[in-house]
Amino acid sequence: MKFIHTGDWHLGKLVHGMYMTEDQREVLNQFVELVAEEQPDAVVIAGDLYDRSVPPTDAVELLDEVLFRINVDLNTPVVAIAGNHDSAERLSFGSSWYRHNHFYLTGKLSNNFQPVHINGVNFYLVPYAEPGVVRHLLDDSSIHSHQDAMKAVIGKIEENLNPNEANVFVGHAFVLGGDSCDSERTLSVGGSGCVTQDLFDPFAFTALGHLHSPDAIRHDRIRYSGSLLKYSFSEAKQRKSVSIVEMNENGTFNMRYRSLKPKQDMRELEGHLEQLLDPSFYEKENIHDYLKVTLLDDGAMIDPMGKLRQVFPNVLHLERKIESLDQKHKQNFTSIREEKKTELELFEQFYKEMTTSEFTGDKRDLMAGVINQVLKEEGQK
């Protein structure tokens, strides 16, 4: 039995103020072709189909179209869950109808812990859920952390699980490499508490979404598929792929990767302005890639972003790095400056990343008023 594991599509995502929907459409077209070639028995999507609970209508139409092509046109069963970015309730709409066509979509965690059976494999679908939701659902007041919640849910699943069968857990969670939770890393994944690997021992394979790299965890039976695309410069060096899993009836399996190649890569470029703008350099480059540029030049510069964008139209972020005499003490002024940013500057940065509209003087005045009000109430001003 063969299935494809993917996840973290984040349809409708804005990256540095740019909607990625057309890039997503391009890569999803490749994915549909890949499904047509591989002819799997199922496609597994491990959450975060959308990037937000109310995605833009373009993203809604794209998801509808892609799932229809896979599920109906290619007649491929689809197994999907909601991630923390999806609205469980909104995503669930219509799922009772989809089941008739072997499209198994679980938005909200429910008390039904029965698996979906596809060609000898049992898929246990566990959408993202806050600990409070699981506490309420299972009526178990001892559940406080994500670890507690996942343990309780898997406990329920185990009540009826036959360990000799091919059992696949489909989840959306922050599973750590080690056996305990590391608070420093927790902070980097936006407050979603972590879960230990050992919980997933009952399963032949655990198909995860949430972390965006397929290498986020190195475990032979617990895997992240990785996201559809690079969604931030911190992912610039990650490979993006989907996993092809071929599983036997006893749960043993082989796995391989297939890459997805967007038209425009997301990557970092470092150098002196003059060097980057020299045709002998950029002629070898895909100038349309999404770029974070770090300039090594000293001293004042006139509109370096404008100059760069004449050659590289999709520079999304520009930083400067001063090389001191002692190369070992390079200082990144941008990151130093970030620590000193005011609330207003931080909000402006957030606003620019989250919307496509300009942060005008009016908006700045309005926000400054709100921030002052809050600070005043907190007695900080």
Next chain:
Amino acid sequence: MKFIHTGDWHLGKLVHGMYMTEDQREVLNQFVELVAEEQPDAVVIAGDLYDRSVPPTDAVELLDEVLFRINVDLNTPVVAIAGNHDSAERLSFGSSWYRHNHFYLTGKLSNNFQPVHINGVNFYLVPYAEPGVVRHLLDDSSIHSHQDAMKAVIGKIEENLNPNEANVFVGHAFVLGGDSCDSERTLSVGGSGCVTQDLFDPFAFTALGHLHSPDAIRHDRIRYSGSLLKYSFSEAKQRKSVSIVEMNENGTFNMRYRSLKPKQDMRELEGHLEQLLDPSFYEKENIHDYLKVTLLDDGAMIDPMGKLRQVFPNVLHLERKIESLDQKHKQNFTSIREEKKTELELFEQFYKEMTTSEFTGDKRDLMAGVINQVLKEEGQK
């Protein structure tokens, strides 16, 4: 062939700051029972399933549940279109799957003007669309008004219509009683331009949504179903029902109404405070109804709303009417006052009707700033 005509469910509607979802659930339960009794060949929902493009998740879950009970549990074909309150794109998600189960949902107007055939009746599904959308879709630059748009769409339908068959138009539009558009009434339906009756001559029956009274138009073959519930005090005296249409193959039909009875009615009450608070009066009343109360008392009063709500917990609106010596010149001070409201007061009223949260001093300050800015830019201040 028997079908039920309903529409304007407006799930997720807020009335005077109160979510109507539980009232809607109650009446939709009655509706599902009615469908089970009548066993129609189809249920037709003529738009405005939701009250807004992004409805609350409760409303999403309610619609999902009700449609599933009708379409799957009761195995009844459903024909539905988007109204002006629905998001065409969001509502459309999944509709390709629903068709397999005879649930025909058309969110976005498309170039496919083919009807849905159910037991000898052809249903032409025309969701609400702005004239600009129709102009673009049909590539016809002469389309400017709703009248132009509807005429063009029906023209397309007529190209393949056999007038001897049972043809039913399902639409969401402001169709006037007369042959021309009356601008005064147009204003009262929130900018959606009107359409004349004669356009619908090709159809045996026109099942409309948009206006909330089943008596909004008196035409033997063009009908509004009326809304599911009374959604404003201007509808207090309207009857609410669904229409049962039994149609022959040549398009002739019989029609009758079946009422829906909410637990709590919406109605107006007029009198002196003392009289309304007298047990001999209110003992005969359903004190839980949603009420607009008009007090006839003269002079200052201390907290009349508080006193009324001790007896009638769901007073949503309170007005005072002064009876002058000359009874013929009654003046409604509330409506006079409304004409003098500032932009800020109007916004506050709108805010209270549209949300459940309080319009705090901070919000007032913020909004006052925005209004001042706009007025200044317009040179009015």
